[in-house]
Amino acid sequence: MTDEAHSMKTLADLKQVGDQVRIVEVHGDDGVAIRLMEMGLTEDEEIELVGFAPLGDPIEFSVRGYRISLRETEAARVEVSD
Amino acid sequence: MSDSVTTPSESSRLTVALIGNPNTGKSTLFNALCGGQARVGNFPGVTVEKKVGQYQFKERDITLIDLPGTYSLSPRSADEMVSVDVLLGRQDDIPKPQAVVCIVDSSNLERNLYVFSQIRDLNLPTVLVLNMWDLAKNRGITIDVDELRQRLGVTVVMTSAHRQDGIEAVSEAIIQVVEDEVTPPPRLFPEAFYAEVEKLSAWLVEHGEEPAHFYLHERMLLDVRGASEEATNKENTLQLKEYLGETRLRLAAEGCRIPAIETKLRYNWIREKLDGVMVRPASDQTLSTSDRIDKIVTHRFSGILVFALLMFLVFQAIYTWSGPFMNLVEGGQNFISTTVEGWMPPGTLRSLLVDGLIAGVGSVIIFLPQIVMLFAFIAIMEDCGYMARAAFLMDKLMTKIGLSGKSFLPLMSSFACAIPGVMATRVIENRRDRMVTMLVAPLMSCSARLPVYILMIYTFIPASFIFGWLPLQGTVLFAMYALGTLIAIPIAWILKKTFFKGETPPFVMELPPYKWPSPRIVFDRVYDRAKAFVVRAGTLIFSVTVLVWALSYFPSDHSELHNLSIQMETIEVTAPAEQETLDQLSDQHNLLAGKLIRESYLGRMGVAIEPVVKPLGWDWRIGIGALASFPAREVVIATLGTIFSLGGDTDEENPGLRSTLAAATWPDGRPLFTVPVALSIMVFFALCAQCGATLMVIRRETNSWRWPIFTFTYMTVLAYVAAFLTYQIGTAIGG
Numbered sequence: 001m002t003d004e005a006h007s008m009k010t011l012a013d014l015k016q017v018g019d020q021v022r023i024v025e026v027h028g029d030d031g032v033a034i035r036l037m038e039m040g041l042t043e044d045e046e047i048e049l050v051g052f053a054p055l056g057d058p059i060e061f062s063v064r065g066y067r068i069s070l071r072e073t074e075a076a077r078v079e080v081s082d
Numbered sequence: 083m084s085d086s087v088t089t090p091s092e093s094s095r096l097t098v099a100l101i102g103n104p105n106t107g108k109s110t111l112f113n114a115l116c117g118g119q120a121r122v123g124n125f126p127g128v129t130v131e132k133k134v135g136q137y138q139f140k141e142r143d144i145t146l147i148d149l150p151g152t153y154s155l156s157p158r159s160a161d162e163m164v165s166v167d168v169l170l171g172r173q174d175d176i177p178k179p180q181a182v183v184c185i186v187d188s189s190n191l192e193r194n195l196y197v198f199s200q201i202r203d204l205n206l207p208t209v210l211v212l213n214m215w216d217l218a219k220n221r222g223i224t225i226d227v228d229e230l231r232q233r234l235g236v237t238v239v240m241t242s243a244h245r246q247d248g249i250e251a252v253s254e255a256i257i258q259v260v261e262d263e264v265t266p267p268p269r270l271f272p273e274a275f276y277a278e279v280e281k282l283s284a285w286l287v288e289h290g291e292e293p294a295h296f297y298l299h300e301r302m303l304l305d306v307r308g309a310s311e312e313a314t315n316k317e318n319t320l321q322l323k324e325y326l327g328e329t330r331l332r333l334a335a336e337g338c339r340i341p342a343i344e345t346k347l348r349y350n351w352i353r354e355k356l357d358g359v360m361v362r363p364a365s366d367q368t369l370s371t372s373d374r375i376d377k378i379v380t381h382r383f384s385g386i387l388v389f390a391l392l393m394f395l396v397f398q399a400i401y402t403w404s405g406p407f408m409n410l411v412e413g414g415q416n417f418i419s420t421t422v423e424g425w426m427p428p429g430t431l432r433s434l435l436v437d438g439l440i441a442g443v444g445s446v447i448i449f450l451p452q453i454v455m456l457f458a459f460i461a462i463m464e465d466c467g468y469m470a471r472a473a474f475l476m477d478k479l480m481t482k483i484g485l486s487g488k489s490f491l492p493l494m495s496s497f498a499c500a501i502p503g504v505m506a507t508r509v510i511e512n513r514r515d516r517m518v519t520m521l522v523a524p525l526m527s528c529s530a531r532l533p534v535y536i537l538m539i540y541t542f543i544p545a546s547f548i549f550g551w552l553p554l555q556g557t558v559l560f561a562m563y564a565l566g567t568l569i570a571i572p573i574a575w576i577l578k579k580t581f582f583k584g585e586t587p588p589f590v591m592e593l594p595p596y597k598w599p600s601p602r603i604v605f606d607r608v609y610d611r612a613k614a615f616v617v618r619a620g621t622l623i624f625s626v627t628v629l630v631w632a633l634s635y636f637p638s639d640h641s642e643l644h645n646l647s648i649q650m651e652t653i654e655v656t657a658p659a660e661q662e663t664l665d666q667l668s669d670q671h672n673l674l675a676g677k678l679i680r681e682s683y684l685g686r687m688g689v690a691i692e693p694v695v696k697p698l699g700w701d702w703r704i705g706i707g708a709l710a711s712f713p714a715r716e717v718v719i720a721t722l723g724t725i726f727s728l729g730g731d732t733d734e735e736n737p738g739l740r741s742t743l744a745a746a747t748w749p750d751g752r753p754l755f756t757v758p759v760a761l762s763i764m765v766f767f768a769l770c771a772q773c774g775a776t777l778m779v780i781r782r783e784t785n786s787w788r789w790p791i792f793t794f795t796y797m798t799v800l801a802y803v804a805a806f807l808t809y810q811i812g813t814a815i816g817g
């Protein structure tokens with residue numbers, strides 16, 4: 001990973017329920033990345049943090065008018081900006 | 083390949099494929115169209131269910147193929163490739179569909195149209211069904227259908243499938259679209275991309291490949307390491323991988339970056355088409371209510387509490403509530419057996435009927451109460467939206483053994499019975515996770531093991547206390563339950579590292595809004611599962627039971643035994659007061675029955691394997707007991723009863739059986755059963771795959787003999803080694 005990758009903000013960094021961000025990019029070309037994009041997590045899309053599972057992982061988000069659950073490792077693949 | 087299946091003389095026949103996202107009401111529409119008439123099977127070589135229905139509409143015979151619910155048509159595995167193959171007419175056992183019906187959830191149109199946009203690329207006559215129309219209306223979502231029809235260039239039908247609204251319009255649309263000219267698919271990608279796909283097609287033909295549909299080559303370029311590439315190029319003899327890699331680089335240089343480009347372009351296209359056509363209200367009541375429920379149900383404390391309560395309920399249902407129904411089945415079986423015994427004199431035929439056939443049918447039906455209970459719960463939890471939350475809650479825990487939250491319920495149910503547990507693994511869409519869950523499920527201590535534990539513990543484990551307060555017997559019982567679970571962890575881990583290794587599957591999961599479960603859906607699902615079990619696993623379970631009956635009956639001469647039975651039955655009728663004679667005869671009968679089973683094929687096998695079981699501390703009698711319980715572990719009690727000449731009608735609470743076992747000795751007079759022997763028997767039963775029904779269900783669910791054989795082998799080896807260690811260590815410590 002590059003330094004840039006370390007400093008980028010991802011969905012996994014969101015802490016506050018109700019936080020809204022804009023998707024910059026989903027990193028990777030494996031099954032996880034593809035599935036994320038197919039579910040509508042594409043560039044410039046708004047996404048909101050809805051809640052956490054009791055052990056802090058997975059995480060629930062709202063995107064394109066529906067609710068989706070992502071594991072922390074999956075959320076970390078989604079680069080976002082405020 | 084099978085394009086020629088539809089001959090002109092069959093022109094009134096129509097084959098139609100039905101596809102859409104999960105939870106869009108696809109099965110409801112399927113049933114509404116076909117009236118519940120469907121043939122269910124498996125596609126060859128994969129674990130995908132094949133559901134085909136037939137119906138007639140306006141003189142046309144329509145064959146409807148239900149494809150698995152999916153968010154996209156970008157196959158990454160052989161299982162996912164099936165849908166593409168069916169749609170393109172490449173699946174040998176199914177004619178090429180003349181039309182495709184794509185069903186979407188009108189209240190969640192944007193994401194649902196993604197797979198639709200891919201289906202358009204197939205260039206097939208397409209009907210777009212906007213289902214859940216009622217729901218969209220209730221939620222204040224408006225859709226300008228005429229405008230949408232114009233913009234998408236396909237026939238659009240609105241339905242509320244659960245109320246049968248608009249079903250006829252779907253059939254009308256189907257027979258119409260096959261006549262109409264197909265609007266060519268939109269060209270979403272830059273021209274450079276299409277040029278590359280054409281180049282690829284030409285290149286493949288040049289290299290000796292059959293010409294194939296444009297969509298397949300589109301997928302080859304778009305799906306990095308996808309199934310379309312894999313299917314064409316198993317050994318990479320063509321250097322296809324390199325070719326595709328270079329092409330992707332070229333395209334990326336022109337600003338067409340794979341894979342991100344596809345989702346971006348398709349979603350942009352969807353936005354554009356929906357702009358001004360679909361309007362959502364500013365605040366959606368359904369979603370906000372659902373979010374409020376989620377606040378409680380996925381909360382750190384209340385969420386766990388609700389979950390624990392529900393799981394307790396499920397467990398009670400399969401473990402306890404199904405008890406009376408199982409007794410009913412047993413009662414019914416006894417009643418029929420007794421009736422038959424009343425009609426027929428003792429003899430081989432009667433034994434075949436009662437102990438073979440009737441017992442065989444009974445051994446299938448006996449599992450139905452548990453299956454029905456579990457699937458009723460699963461169907462309710464699934465349909466109201468809780469199932470996804472349960473997986474959400476448990477996921478973190480299950481990732482520790484390399485599985486996902488969806489494996490929790492199947493594994494937990496297996497503590498009651500592995501059969502519904504294995505069947506419940508269907509909720510896991512990832513094949514590798516599903517396989518691993520299925521293969522470790524039989525390690526969970528099911529209710530059929532309990533009688534063995536009880537017999538051994540209460541006969542041979544002293545009722546003392548560890549540290550003066552911890553009851554030893556209860557602790558041993560707990561240890562037996564824990565054993566299978568603890569062993570399942572490394573087994574799952576090893577399976578994940580060997581047979582089922584691969585990239586961690588995404589756990590990206592939709593959390594649908596909560597709703598009231600529909601009784602009809604619940605009933606249908608339970609009925610489906612029960613029927614599948616009886617019809618397809620049942621025959622095999624039945625055959626195994628009959629086979630074991632034959633092994634334990636032949637080749638011994640049973641005429642003397644039958645004579646004794648006749649005498650006893652005559653006395654029972656004519657002179658019931660002669661209890662003493664009856665007891666005498668009964669003792670003789672049991673003694674003889676014990677001798678006969680020893681002389682049977684099964685008994686000979688037991689004697690032959692004595693050297694094998696001796697290191698476990700067992701003699702041949704225990705060996706026969708274990709052998710006889712391979713089809714169903716609970717029969718061990720009755721078998722031990724027969725072998726130790728107590729008659730077969732004993733149970734684990736029977737004081738006679740307990741004292742007989744306690745008094746049993748080796749030929750040299752040493753007691754046969756010691757604490758280490760009892761422990762080694764329990765450990766063996768805890769880990770061994772002594773359940774023909776489970777193995778048959780695994781065979782049915784995996785569509786192959788390989789996995790039941792594998793399960794049987796690994797569990798038996800595991801059981802043997804563990805029982806060996808238990809006995810040897812136990813003896814060394816001084817049992």
Ligand SMILES: Nc1nc2c(ncn2[C@@H]2O[C@H](COP(=O)(O)OP(=O)(O)O)[C@@H](O)[C@H]2O)c(=O)[nH]1
Pocket residue numbers: 103104105106107108109110111151213214215216217241242243244245465599600603
């Ligand atoms: N409100 C509403 N519910 C529907 C409609 N069609 C199906 N359902 C319900 O949606 C749920 C999922 O349906 P099902 O057919 O199992 O969906 P599948 O997963 O796509 O096969 C069930 O509870 C159905 O009763 C509809 O048009 N409107």
